[in-house]
Amino acid sequence: MKQILKLIVVLFFAISCQSKKETKKDSIAQQEIVTKPNVVVIYMDDLGYGDVGFNGANTIQTPNIDKLANEGLVFTNGYASSATCTPSRYALLTGKYPWKEKEAKILPGTASLIISPEQQTLPKMLKQQGYHTGIVGKWHLGLGAGNVDWNQHVSPGPNEVGFDESYIMAATQDRVPTVYIKNGDVVNLDPNDPIEVSYKENFKGQPTGKENPELLKMKWHHGHNSSIINGIPRIGFMKGGEKAKWVDEDMADHFLAKAQDYVKRHKEQPFFLYYALQQPHVPRTPHSRFVGKSGMGPRGDVIVEADWIVGEFIKTLEKEGVLENTLIVFSSDNGPVLNDGYYDDAVEKLGNHDPKAGFRGGKYSLFEAGVRVPFFTYWKGKIKPGVSDALVCQMDLATSLSAIIGNPTTVADGEDISNALLGESNTGREKLIIEANTRTALRKGDWLFIPPYPGMVKEYENVNIEVGSDDVAQLYNLKKDKGQQQNLAASNPKKLAEMQAAFIAERGENYFEGIEPLVLH
Ligand code: NG6
Ligand code: CA
Numbered sequence: 001m002k003q004i005l006k007l008i009v010v011l012f013f014a015i016s017c018q019s020k021k022e023t024k025k026d027s028i029a030q031q032e033i034v035t036k037p038n039v040v041v042i043y044m045d046d047l048g049y050g051d052v053g054f055n056g057a058n059t060i061q062t063p064n065i066d067k068l069a070n071e072g073l074v075f076t077n078g079y080a081s082s083a084t085c086t087p088s089r090y091a092l093l094t095g096k097y098p099w100k101e102k103e104a105k106i107l108p109g110t111a112s113l114i115i116s117p118e119q120q121t122l123p124k125m126l127k128q129q130g131y132h133t134g135i136v137g138k139w140h141l142g143l144g145a146g147n148v149d150w151n152q153h154v155s156p157g158p159n160e161v162g163f164d165e166s167y168i169m170a171a172t173q174d175r176v177p178t179v180y181i182k183n184g185d186v187v188n189l190d191p192n193d194p195i196e197v198s199y200k201e202n203f204k205g206q207p208t209g210k211e212n213p214e215l216l217k218m219k220w221h222h223g224h225n226s227s228i229i230n231g232i233p234r235i236g237f238m239k240g241g242e243k244a245k246w247v248d249e250d251m252a253d254h255f256l257a258k259a260q261d262y263v264k265r266h267k268e269q270p271f272f273l274y275y276a277l278q279q280p281h282v283p284r285t286p287h288s289r290f291v292g293k294s295g296m297g298p299r300g301d302v303i304v305e306a307d308w309i310v311g312e313f314i315k316t317l318e319k320e321g322v323l324e325n326t327l328i329v330f331s332s333d334n335g336p337v338l339n340d341g342y343y344d345d346a347v348e349k350l351g352n353h354d355p356k357a358g359f360r361g362g363k364y365s366l367f368e369a370g371v372r373v374p375f376f377t378y379w380k381g382k383i384k385p386g387v388s389d390a391l392v393c394q395m396d397l398a399t400s401l402s403a404i405i406g407n408p409t410t411v412a413d414g415e416d417i418s419n420a421l422l423g424e425s426n427t428g429r430e431k432l433i434i435e436a437n438t439r440t441a442l443r444k445g446d447w448l449f450i451p452p453y454p455g456m457v458k459e460y461e462n463v464n465i466e467v468g469s470d471d472v473a474q475l476y477n478l479k480k481d482k483g484q485q486q487n488l489a490a491s492n493p494k495k496l497a498e499m500q501a502a503f504i505a506e507r508g509e510n511y512f513e514g515i516e517p518l519v520l521h
């Protein structure tokens with residue numbers, strides 16, 4: 001009898017353990033579903049920290065972006081990896097510091113792909129975890145492997161470095177070729193009107209901005225005087241491809257439709273969409289619906305346009321029933337610039353608006369306005385609305401997202417700052433090397449250290465931006481001195497030595513070719 005009782009007890013125990021195990025398994029499975037959110041990166045081009053309402057802009061209205069930001073987590077120390085486009089995008093997609101890749105600088109439209117198909121990338125990492133991956137919008141990381149024939153399939157490109165689908169412009173809105181490229185093929189290409197592109201010389205008989213000002217609807221201020229397309233003079237020369245040329249004023253709507261279509265087609269599985277808008281980069285060409293809407297000329301109008309676009313895109317996520325399970329990251333590739341090569345009233349009609357939000361510098365600059373960008377995360381029901389001071393950088397997204405979706409891995413130089421991005425911690429990176437046109441500096445704690453750049457240009461006069469170079473070392477306390485007006489290098493030698501040592505630890509003493517090595521004091 002005793003034996004039988006014992007057996008019953010043992011059996012009961014075994015069964016209850018088993019069922020507990022199953023419930024545990026079930027909850028892990030459920031957790032897995034919940035923790036594999038769709039991921040959308042909304043990436044602006046040249047949008048300044050102060051260009052959005054959620055960061056204090058009140059002369060320009062961005063209600064749709066603000067709503068999302070206010071329901072998400074806004075970062076006051078959110079960084080692009082560089083003060084220009086290509087390096088920032090390179091770091092975002094590869095997790096690698098852009099100064100480690102010598103090709104990661106502003107590229108012409110004919111440049112070869114600078115991401116190696118062997119490299120790990122953000123989209124590849126997500127693809128390996130069962131995601132469908134897509135890019136819509138600006139690429140600017142090169143295409144092909146030299147001498148691209150735009151009339152053939154163009155490869156390698158986004159589809160070879162992790163994107164299942166791509167619908168892109170090759171470089172920038174101001175660079176040729178001015179065509180859309182879908183999965184490596186120029187859209188609407190007419191074989192009887194082949195496309196030719198050169199960054200060296202014009203094609204015989206083709207008008208240029210320099211020689212034919214009478215054909216221009218937008219005037220160039222500096223650069224931008226090569227081929228004329230849609231009345232706008234561009235960087236680089238292009239011939240043919242009439243039917244394939246984009247209409248600048250329709251670009252925002254065009255990319256929006258592609259992004260919406262992507263969501264509709266892939267809503268059933270976890271997806272990653274990298275939606276890289278073109279605003280407010282030059283040439284600023286708002287659709288007629290937005291002309292005059294900001295009172296600030298085209299630069300303001302395209303920001304208002306972009307805000308509407310973001311609103312429409314969010315409506316699509318909502319309508320398709322995926323907004324609840326989508327983690328959105330919103331940011332910009334670099335800081336603001338007003339006159340970036342065209343006469344478009346950006347300076348004249350600025351009024352009281354401050355795209356830099358009180359920071360110093362701008363696009364191209366090592367000063368804060370170059371790299372401190374609008375940055376927020378949004379995940380309905382998961383990320384508590386709020387504001388975070390954690391130091392976060394776009395370069396960390398690949399590594400951090402891998403942790404968020406439950407398969408933590410380090411992608412190149414990325415750090416796992418997932419807790420900061422989700423609002424579970426107020427600690428992000430401890431330090432970050434920032435970059436501007438191959439020069440670098442160190443942000444650590446509240447401090448910024450810029451090593452000496454003797455004899456180098458201090459200001460890009462055309463764009464009227466201080467680029468952050470000086471003959472001597474610079475040290476700023478960013479918490480106390482947002483505008484970087486007081487160089488404390490001389491008065492705080494202890495901090496200077498600490499920052500310099502930390503900079504050398506990352507960059508080495510020979511931080512810039514042709515400049516004396518940094519020596520530790
Ligand atoms: C500069 C262009 C500028 C812009 C920039 C790239 C001239 C004079 N200036 O060389 O207009 O196109 O490159 O911007 O050509 S970015 O946001 O893609 O880095
Ligand atoms: Ca840019």
